[in-house]
Amino acid sequence: MLPSVGIVKTLCKTLREFPVHALVVDPVMVSTSGDVLAGPSILSTFLEELLPMADIITPNLKEASALLNGMQLETVDDMRSAARLLHNMGPKNVLVKGGDLPDSSDAVDILYNGHNFYELRSPRIRTRNTHGTGCSLASSIAAEVAKGYPMLSAVKVAKRFVETALDYSKEIDIGNGPQGPFDHLLRLKSHSQACHRQQPFDPSDLFLYAVTDSRMNKRWGRSIIDAVKAAIDGGATIIQLREKDAETKDFMESAKACLRICRLHGVPLLINDRVDVAIACDADGVHVGQSDMPARVARTLLGPEKIIGVSCKTPEQAEQAWVDGADYIGCGGVYPTNTKENNITVGLNGLKTVCMASKLPVVAIGGIGVSNARAVMEIRASNLKGVAVVSALFDRECVQIETRKLHEVLLGSNIGST
Ligand SMILES: Cc1ncc(COP(=O)(O)OP(=O)(O)O)c(N)n1
Numbered sequence: 001m002l003p004s005v006g007i008v009k010t011l012c013k014t015l016r017e018f019p020v021h022a023l024v025v026d027p028v029m030v031s032t033s034g035d036v037l038a039g040p041s042i043l044s045t046f047l048e049e050l051l052p053m054a055d056i057i058t059p060n061l062k063e064a065s066a067l068l069n070g071m072q073l074e075t076v077d078d079m080r081s082a083a084r085l086l087h088n089m090g091p092k093n094v095l096v097k098g099g100d101l102p103d104s105s106d107a108v109d110i111l112y113n114g115h116n117f118y119e120l121r122s123p124r125i126r127t128r129n130t131h132g133t134g135c136s137l138a139s140s141i142a143a144e145v146a147k148g149y150p151m152l153s154a155v156k157v158a159k160r161f162v163e164t165a166l167d168y169s170k171e172i173d174i175g176n177g178p179q180g181p182f183d184h185l186l187r188l189k190s191h192s193q194a195c196h197r198q199q200p201f202d203p204s205d206l207f208l209y210a211v212t213d214s215r216m217n218k219r220w221g222r223s224i225i226d227a228v229k230a231a232i233d234g235g236a237t238i239i240q241l242r243e244k245d246a247e248t249k250d251f252m253e254s255a256k257a258c259l260r261i262c263r264l265h266g267v268p269l270l271i272n273d274r275v276d277v278a279i280a281c282d283a284d285g286v287h288v289g290q291s292d293m294p295a296r297v298a299r300t301l302l303g304p305e306k307i308i309g310v311s312c313k314t315p316e317q318a319e320q321a322w323v324d325g326a327d328y329i330g331c332g333g334v335y336p337t338n339t340k341e342n343n344i345t346v347g348l349n350g351l352k353t354v355c356m357a358s359k360l361p362v363v364a365i366g367g368i369g370v371s372n373a374r375a376v377m378e379i380r381a382s383n384l385k386g387v388a389v390v391s392a393l394f395d396r397e398c399v400q401i402e403t404r405k406l407h408e409v410l411l412g413s414n415i416g417s418t
C-alpha cells in the first residue's frame with residue numbers, strides 16, 4: 001500500500017541502492033469495494049519506476065484493469081492479454097489473479113513469464129472470509145522465493161496455501177463487514193484436517209502428464225534425470241516414472257534424484273506400479289493398473305496425503321477407483337499405441353463414456369501427441385483435466401521442445417476448463 005508519489009520514489013531509490021534477492025509487488029490500487037486507492041500520479045510513478053524492478057506483480061482483476069487504463073477483464077483470455085501487456089511494462093513475471101472472474105466455477109490465476117502462460121486452477125471456495133488473501137498470497141510467494149524455489153513453484157505453493165487456509169477458515173464467523181478474516185495458522189493446529197494432507201491433490205496438475213520410458217531414454221542417450229528436467233522445463237505439470245525393467249535399487253536412486261528436481265519446481269512425482277519404491281522415496285504418489293496393487297491397499301500403505309491414480313477403461317473400473325479412494329484415473333488407450341503392448345484402444349467415445357461415469361478427475365492416455373491432442377480436448381468432459389504422454393515427449397530428440405509444443409496446443413484448448 002504505497003499512498004504517495006514520494007513514498008514510491010523513496011522506495012525505488014532505496015531498492016536501487018540496496019538491491020534485494022527478489023521483489024514481489026502486490027499492487028494494492030483498488031479497495032475491495034472498487035475504490036481506486038492510488039491516484040493517477042502515484043499510478044504513473046508505480047508503472048514507470050516500481051513495476052520494472054519487480055520479479056513478480058500479483059494484481060487481481062480490478063488492479064490489473066486499473067494498471068491498464070481501465071481495460072475490461074472478463075474472461076481467461078482477457079487475463080492472458082492483460083498479463084502480456086503488464087509484462088511488457090517490465091516485471092519478470094505477472095500473476096493476474098482471477099478470484100473475481102465472473103461466471104467461473106474455478107478460481108483461475110494466469111502466470112506469465114514472458115515465454116509461457118500457466119493457467120493455475122483450483123476449486124472456488126465459497127466463503128466471505130477472504131480478507132487479506134491477496135497480501136497472504138504475495139507474502140507466501142516471497143517466502144517461497146526466499147527459500148530458493150523457482151517462481152512457478154513458489155506461486156503454486158502459495159496458491160495452495162491460500163486455498164487450504166480459505167477452506168479451513170470458511171466456518172469462521174467474525175465481524176460484520178463484507179469480508180471476514182481467514183486463519184493463516186491452520187498448519188499449527190493439530191485438529192486441522194489440512195495438517196494431515198499437506199497439499200490437497202490439485203486436478204489441474206493432470207494438465208500435461210509426462211510418463212517416462214527408460215527404453216526411449218536409452219534410445220536417445222539421455223538419463224532419466226535429464227528427461228524429467230527437460231519435460232518440466234517444457235511445461236510438464238506432473239511426472240510419472242514408468243520404469244518397467246529397472247532394478248529396484250536403480251529405480252530408487254533415479255526416483256530420489258527426480259524427486260529433488262520435481263520438488264524444486266512444485267511438480268508432483270508419481271511412481272508407476274511400485275508402491276514400495278514410492279514409499280521408500282517419499283514420492284508424491286503412485287499410478288496403479290487393474291492388475292497392480294489395488295488402490296484401496298495402496299491407500300492404506302501410503303496414507304491420505306499421497307496421490308493415487310488408477311488405469312480405467314470402463315465406467316465400472318472408474319467407480320471402483322472412486323470407492324477405493326483414488327485421486328484420479330488414467331483412461332486409455334485413446335488411440336493405438338506401441339508403447340504399451342497389447343493395449344486395448346477405447347477411442348474418443350470410450351474416453352467420453354468413462355469421463356461421464358467418473359466421479360474422479362480423468363487424464364487421457366494412449367497415442368496422444370500434438371497432432372491429435374485437440375481432438376481429445378474437444379470431448380469437453382468437465383472432469384477431463386489433461387493428457388498423459390510417453391513417446392510424444394520421450395521418443396523424440398528434444399524433450400523440452402516437444403513438451404513445449406504440446407503445452408502450447410493444450411493451452412489453446414478448453415481442456416479442464418469446461
Ligand atoms: C496416467 C496413466 N494412465 C495409465 C497408465 C498405464 O499404467 P501401466 O502400468 O503402464 O499399465 P496398467 O498397469 O495400467 O495396465 C499409466 N502408467 N499412467
Ligand SMILES: Cc1nc(C(=O)O)sc1CCOP(=O)(O)O
Nearest residue numbers: 332333337339366367389390391
Ligand atoms: C502407459 C500407457 N497406459 C495406457 C493405457 O491405456 O492405460 S496407454 C500407455 C502408453 C502411452 O504411451 P504413448 O503416449 O507413447 O502412446
Ligand SMILES: [Mg+2]
Nearest residue numbers: 273288289292
Ligand atoms: Mg501398472
